[in-house]
Amino acid sequence: MLQQFRTHPLGALPVLALLFSLPFSLKAQSVPDAPSPYEQVHRLAEQGKFDEALSVLNEVSKSNPAAKNLSHEFGVIYYRKGDYRNAVTSLLRAVAENPNDAEATQLTGLSLYLSEKPAEAIPYLVRVQSWYPSANVDASYILGVAYIQTKNYTSARAAFAKMFQVPPDSAAAYLFTARLLLRLDFGPIAEEYGKKAVELDPKLPLAHQLLGELYLYQSKIPEASAQFEQELAVNPGNPAAYYKLADAYSRAQKFDEAEKLLQRSIWLDATSTGPYILLGKVLRRKGETQLAVRTLERALAMDPNNPIPHHLLGQAYRDLGRAEDAERELKVAAQLEERQNTKP
Numbered sequence: 001m002l003q004q005f006r007t008h009p010l011g012a013l014p015v016l017a018l019l020f021s022l023p024f025s026l027k028a029q030s031v032p033d034a035p036s037p038y039e040q041v042h043r044l045a046e047q048g049k050f051d052e053a054l055s056v057l058n059e060v061s062k063s064n065p066a067a068k069n070l071s072h073e074f075g076v077i078y079y080r081k082g083d084y085r086n087a088v089t090s091l092l093r094a095v096a097e098n099p100n101d102a103e104a105t106q107l108t109g110l111s112l113y114l115s116e117k118p119a120e121a122i123p124y125l126v127r128v129q130s131w132y133p134s135a136n137v138d139a140s141y142i143l144g145v146a147y148i149q150t151k152n153y154t155s156a157r158a159a160f161a162k163m164f165q166v167p168p169d170s171a172a173a174y175l176f177t178a179r180l181l182l183r184l185d186f187g188p189i190a191e192e193y194g195k196k197a198v199e200l201d202p203k204l205p206l207a208h209q210l211l212g213e214l215y216l217y218q219s220k221i222p223e224a225s226a227q228f229e230q231e232l233a234v235n236p237g238n239p240a241a242y243y244k245l246a247d248a249y250s251r252a253q254k255f256d257e258a259e260k261l262l263q264r265s266i267w268l269d270a271t272s273t274g275p276y277i278l279l280g281k282v283l284r285r286k287g288e289t290q291l292a293v294r295t296l297e298r299a300l301a302m303d304p305n306n307p308i309p310h311h312l313l314g315q316a317y318r319d320l321g322r323a324e325d326a327e328r329e330l331k332v333a334a335q336l337e338e339r340q341n342t343k344p
Contacts, residue, residue: 037057038069045076050077051081053077054074054078057070057073057074057077071091071093071097071104072091072094074094075087075093075104075107076103076104076107078111079111084111087107088108091111105124105128106124106128109123109127112124113125118145122143122146125139126143140160141163145180148181148184156181157177160177160180163176170200171204172197172204174200175193175197175206175207178192194211194214197210203234206231209231209238212224212228212231215227219251224248225249225252228241239269239272240272242275243261243274243275246259246278250278259279262275266279276295276296276298277299277309280309280312281312284316289320292312292316306336307334310329311330
């Protein structure tokens with residue numbers, strides 16, 4: 001469970017992978033009558049040859065230091081290369097030269113954010129949103145995360161409300177913000193916002209589930225169980241709620257109840273591996289090892305690179321006296337875990 005809440009030092013979510021390639025989808029700044037070296041720079045950048053592109057720009061800088069848009073071009077290339085410190089220097093110069101340079105303004109904010117300077121990034125990100133109030137969902141997300149990093153939770157809620165197109169004081173806005181706070185490991189504030197969402201709308205789907213996940217993460221099993229039960233009362237067709245309640249019950253040694261809940265979760269959604277894995281674990285704890293083996297084998301057929309079912313299957317094989325199979329599965333599990341741990 002803990003792994004679900006580990007985050008990048010900046011609290012960045014998976015969508016931030018976009019930041020390491022191309023800027024957001026604002027219209028690219030046109031360069032009227034751009035000299036041919038810039039066209040060469042653009043071609044090299046599209047090929048990922050950023051050092052060569054910078055060499056071309058350095059030649060332009062030597063021959064014509066006052067060339068139009070030179071700072072802008074340097075900033076974009078440094079940003080796309082992932083050299084955010086130099087990107088900030090060039091982009092700030094570009095914004096000073098042309099305060100209406102929307103791309104340079106946005107990339108300045110993103111480069112500052114990615115340089116772990118969210119407070120400095122916020123004014124630039126806000127400025128871009130004032131120009132393009134509905135231009136980009138990701139920009140609202142980045143701005144909201146920057147606000148969270150600076151503990152300005154009210155402004156973060158406004159940014160996320162804009163992202164999801166809901167009123168900033170609505171139960172949904174509190175729920176969305178609580179979900180992102182939880183993902184970024186701001187547990188106490190996530191709990192406060194989750195409770196506020198429930199207070200504003202007790203029947204809001206997924207609000208009780210969020211609180212349940214938080215309490216489960218904190219090992220508050222009775223509190224987590226109560227929240228998941230309330231979620232199912234509101235939203236009985238939610239397969240994740242059955243799975244998570246089963247997780248809470250299994251931690252409380254309520255294996256029979258957990259098994260029934262996991263079966264319901266699988267009936268509602270047979271594409272998720274989590275319930276199969278937990279069911280295999282529960283069945284093994286109940287002494288139904290053969291059934292556990294079949295369940296875990298099904299999980300592995302769905303996700304063969306997940307080390308957890310390999311490890312559990314190895315334990316089940318060992319219980320059955322299948323030493324060779326157990327050794328194989330435990331070895332695979334260790335190899336997959338090592339591979340995951342060595343990823344950057």
